[in-house]
Amino acid sequence: MNAVCHEWISSGAVRALPGNAGKYWTPEIKLLEEASNFPDIFLLEDAAQPRFLQKYPEWRDYIMIPQNDGGRKNCHAAFDPLRLWETYPGVLDYLVDETLNAMAAGDRIRAVKFAGVLSHLIGDTGQAAHVGDPRVLSPLFQAPGDAYLIHTFMENNPLVSYPEHQYCPKTLGDSPAELKWMLLQQMALLKKRSLLTIVPIMNHLLAEDGKAAATYASNTVGECADLLADLLLTLFQIMEGGKQSAPSVSLQGLEPERSFCDGMFNYQPQLDRIPGRTRGESIPLDIGFGEQRGIALLPNLFPSIRERRIAFAQYTLPPGVFRFFRFSCGLNRRAERNETSCVFELYLDDTLRWSSPRVTVDSPLTDICVDLGNASSLRIVAADGRENSFQTKFFYPCFINPELIKQA
Numbered sequence: 001m002n003a004v005c006h007e008w009i010s011s012g013a014v015r016a017l018p019g020n021a022g023k024y025w026t027p028e029i030k031l032l033e034e035a036s037n038f039p040d041i042f043l044l045e046d047a048a049q050p051r052f053l054q055k056y057p058e059w060r061d062y063i064m065i066p067q068n069d070g071g072r073k074n075c076h077a078a079f080d081p082l083r084l085w086e087t088y089p090g091v092l093d094y095l096v097d098e099t100l101n102a103m104a105a106g107d108r109i110r111a112v113k114f115a116g117v118l119s120h121l122i123g124d125t126g127q128a129a130h131v132g133d134p135r136v137l138s139p140l141f142q143a144p145g146d147a148y149l150i151h152t153f154m155e156n157n158p159l160v161s162y163p164e165h166q167y168c169p170k171t172l173g174d175s176p177a178e179l180k181w182m183l184l185q186q187m188a189l190l191k192k193r194s195l196l197t198i199v200p201i202m203n204h205l206l207a208e209d210g211k212a213a214a215t216y217a218s219n220t221v222g223e224c225a226d227l228l229a230d231l232l233l234t235l236f237q238i239m240e241g242g243k244q245s246a247p248s249v250s251l252q253g254l255e256p257e258r259s260f261c262d263g264m265f266n267y268q269p270q271l272d273r274i275p276g277r278t279r280g281e282s283i284p285l286d287i288g289f290g291e292q293r294g295i296a297l298l299p300n301l302f303p304s305i306r307e308r309r310i311a312f313a314q315y316t317l318p319p320g321v322f323r324f325f326r327f328s329c330g331l332n333r334r335a336e337r338n339e340t341s342c343v344f345e346l347y348l349d350d351t352l353r354w355s356s357p358r359v360t361v362d363s364p365l366t367d368i369c370v371d372l373g374n375a376s377s378l379r380i381v382a383a384d385g386r387e388n389s390f391q392t393k394f395f396y397p398c399f400i401n402p403e404l405i406k407q408a
Helices: 002-015 019-035 052-054 083-102 107-123 136-140 151-156 176-195 200-206 210-240
Strands: 064-066 072-074 247-251 258-260 294-296 310-316 324-331 342-348 353-356 365-373 377-384 397-407
Touching: 002 019, 002 107, 002 210, 019 107, 019 210, 064 083, 083 107, 083 176, 083 210, 107 176, 136 200, 151 200, 176 210, 176 310, 200 210, 258 342, 294 353, 310 365, 324 342, 342 397, 353 365, 377 397
Parallel strands: none
Antiparallel strands: 064 072, 247 397, 258 310, 294 397, 310 377, 324 365, 324 397, 342 353, 342 377
16 A cells, blocks of 8 residues: 555544544644554665654664564564464554553653554555465466566556545454454454455456546545544543443454365355355355354365364454353254254364264254353364264254353
8 A cells, every 4th residue: 555545544544533532643643644654664674764764763663563582573574464363463462552551651642653553554454455465366467478566556556545434433442452352353354355356456457447446445445544443442442441342242243363164165154144056045044043143164075084074263362351152053954954963162272162962953052151261262163973974964054143242
């Protein structure tokens, strides 16, 4: 994302802030805009333009991210949208903590500079040029001998603009731990939405229709501004000590850190509906109580395999924030066939904490509630209930209304 877009994200976010949160951030809106480009301004570190080195002698504080080995790494080298779950947590931990520390110390200028770097991170996560792997995009869009940088081609569209719109910012959490966890979740979802824009952007650009391509890129700029507004509001609320976040979070609204399902589910969990025979014939989830919302998993259906047939979805958790995981589970009665039983399992930090008996299509389990303790990861698993599952049997397990709950 280019410098102007980063500035638009920062100013657009501040303009959306209500009440006292807006009053806190607005006086330094110009500084926030400039700080949103710190990772690019200081990309070459000591070789940056002298005027910026003189203006911000403490620049290392903002873009040199501490590493586990005791060293520091340049912000752009520390985070990689292609490896979000691996590289983002440490960067977000540092930047969010330093922003809150500066706010608590009454140093708004320093807080704004750290918030600007967070704005940059959000912008790059929403930019199609950053989330698309050139090794995949090049053979898809470039003819032999057609040599150009796909990243630059997508990013430098002069027709991109800020999409003026109304937005009501949302709270991302009541504590630093919850904020950092939910921010990472929202950035994963932002990346996912941005990936969907790559094909239309590239097709329009290759057809020399920059205006049509800019529509997608401009909308993404607006989405980035909205997420930054959520972040700035939440930072202010935590500083003020208020409790504003929801008492529970639905698992369907979260992005799994990793997952596996059979290819008939496109190798990923399905939300609320499962694929039917054709695109227009998707099937709702129903374990015996009518159509319900939830997550459907499909274990490996390859014939003649000797390993355990399972499907899973694993999610990160903010330790100590949520107290319980509540859900129902069963086999989807709307599916064409359920030929065997299923065992449902729940793992916390890779340790089995709950397992169901063998569940058939006629024996759903309801209102299961598991204590989360201080777990940092949650994995839901559906497995073939047979002792010998060498022969393929079809079955369609579902976790219904799965949610993380803060209180009993």
